[in-house]
Amino acid sequence: MKVPRVLITAGASGNGKTMITCGILQALVNRGLKTGSFKCGPDYIDPIFHSRVIKTKSRNLDSFLSKPETVRDILAMNGSQCDISVLEGVMGYYDGLGGTHTQASTYDIATITETPVILIVNCKGLSLSAAAYVQGFLHFKNDSNIKGVILNQLPEVLYKSMKDLIEEAVGVEVYGYVPNIEDFQLESRHLGLILPDEIKDIQEKLNELGGLFEHTLDIDSILSLADSAPELEQPTEIKIENKLRRSLRIGVAKDEAFCFLYEDNLKYLKDHGVEIVEFSPIHDKVLPSNLQGLILHGGYPELYVLQLSENQSMKESIYHALNNRMPCIAECGGFMYLHQWLEDKDGKDYPMVGIIEGRTHYTNKLSHFGYITLSQGKVFGKEVGELKAHEFHYYESTECGESFLAQKSYSSRSWRCIHSTDTLLAGFPHHYFYGNSRLAEAFLEVCENET
Numbered sequence: 001m002k003v004p005r006v007l008i009t010a011g012a013s014g015n016g017k018t019m020i021t022c023g024i025l026q027a028l029v030n031r032g033l034k035t036g037s038f039k040c041g042p043d044y045i046d047p048i049f050h051s052r053v054i055k056t057k058s059r060n061l062d063s064f065l066s067k068p069e070t071v072r073d074i075l076a077m078n079g080s081q082c083d084i085s086v087l088e089g090v091m092g093y094y095d096g097l098g099g100t101h102t103q104a105s106t107y108d109i110a111t112i113t114e115t116p117v118i119l120i121v122n123c124k125g126l127s128l129s130a131a132a133y134v135q136g137f138l139h140f141k142n143d144s145n146i147k148g149v150i151l152n153q154l155p156e157v158l159y160k161s162m163k164d165l166i167e168e169a170v171g172v173e174v175y176g177y178v179p180n181i182e183d184f185q186l187e188s189r190h191l192g193l194i195l196p197d198e199i200k201d202i203q204e205k206l207n208e209l210g211g212l213f214e215h216t217l218d219i220d221s222i223l224s225l226a227d228s229a230p231e232l233e234q235p236t237e238i239k240i241e242n243k244l245r246r247s248l249r250i251g252v253a254k255d256e257a258f259c260f261l262y263e264d265n266l267k268y269l270k271d272h273g274v275e276i277v278e279f280s281p282i283h284d285k286v287l288p289s290n291l292q293g294l295i296l297h298g299g300y301p302e303l304y305v306l307q308l309s310e311n312q313s314m315k316e317s318i319y320h321a322l323n324n325r326m327p328c329i330a331e332c333g334g335f336m337y338l339h340q341w342l343e344d345k346d347g348k349d350y351p352m353v354g355i356i357e358g359r360t361h362y363t364n365k366l367s368h369f370g371y372i373t374l375s376q377g378k379v380f381g382k383e384v385g386e387l388k389a390h391e392f393h394y395y396e397s398t399e400c401g402e403s404f405l406a407q408k409s410y411s412s413r414s415w416r417c418i419h420s421t422d423t424l425l426a427g428f429p430h431h432y433f434y435g436n437s438r439l440a441e442a443f444l445e446v447c448e449n450e451t
């Protein structure tokens with residue numbers, strides 16, 4: 001299966017991966033190419049930026065949450081119909097589990113998918129040392145897959161000499177440069193970048209970025225590099241048979257407050273014959289009618305705490321549904337919304353749905369961050385074995401739950417978490433259905449049986 005593809009990475013976070021990836025995507029779209037995009041790792045926000053550019057959904061490739069075969073299948077299924085797919089890395093190129101392993105790193109994804117890699121080099125404060133920097137990343141692993149570099153924050157006047165220097169000293173191609181762009185600085189908040197809709201004139205800025213990259217990057221050579229990627233096998237790991245005895249309508253919260261979701265989770269449900277019914281806990285007055293299940297994803301409920309609190313009819317609708325045993329998965333922000341109280345960053349409490357006793361509060365630091373393995377618990381009353389999950393939150397709860405043991409990889413750290421009953425799975429961890437199919441199957445089974 002032909003899947004032209006290239007991976008954009010950097011030596012560390014904050015080196016311009018998302019901005020440069022979006023600019024490249026926009027340049028490709030402007031050329032009329034059918035363009036796909038993927039994000040390495042569990043991040044939710046970067047794919048939202050990608051999707052804003054390519055006007056279709058971006059996907060995640062994660063080698064902790066799913067098996068290598070599944071990673072390749074997701075890339076093949078979603079990239080085979082595209083002229084080119086662009087993969088954006090996560091953190092530093094080799095940074096993986098425990099900070100000391102390459103498993104689940106960008107390098108791991110590049111290796112699993114055999115994708116050629118372009119390394120972003122932040123040249124601020126560098127000259128000759130940039131060549132040594134590239135040399136180190138290129139040869140840290142014999143199979144680094146690094147085929148070239150892009151020089152970021154480099155004045156045009158220095159580009160020719162830096163390009164010649166690196167190509168001669170290191171032997172990799174330089175695919176262009178990016179000057180210091182003050183008009184497109186992506187700001188961050190406690191869960192990552194601010195969202196695209198919060199950036200004034202975002203589409204105009206993206207178009208300007210794509211136009212600039214047509215002049216400063218060698219887009220034709222990047223296309224040639226992507227075309228050189230080895231073919232992928234036809235998808236073999238993901239085989240879904242619709243075993244539902246009847247059609248299901250599952251409500252999925254989606255608005256400004258609840259926007260962190262894996263597109264492949266929705267695809268998994270749709271492939272099982274589920275009708276996804278989106279609703280807004282902020283703007284809608286009650287839940288959609290005739291639902292057999294509910295999913296409350298993560299997001300930024302703390303930024304919309306007043307609107308959520310004042311929508312009393314929606315809170316009552318959700319409380320009534322869950323109290324009457326409607327099956328529900330609530331992750332992170334959705335979990336916070338189910339509490340009695342949610343504290344804003346100024347320390348003021350607001351009443352929420354109230355299914356879970358207690359309150360959530362801002363801690364001003366990452367409470368838990370990264371991959372975890374969940375064990376010793378049941379999902380909707382079913383034994384499902386260990387589950388792979390991910391946490392990233394600055395908020396904490398007085399009632400995190402005790403149903404599962406969370407264990408950090410290559411670490412002695414562990415803690416109890418998640419509220420799990422016959423009809424509810426609620427906690428801070430995020431779940432990925434293609435990696436945890438037993439969880440998804442248990443959810444669908446209880447949705448069939450309870451309603």
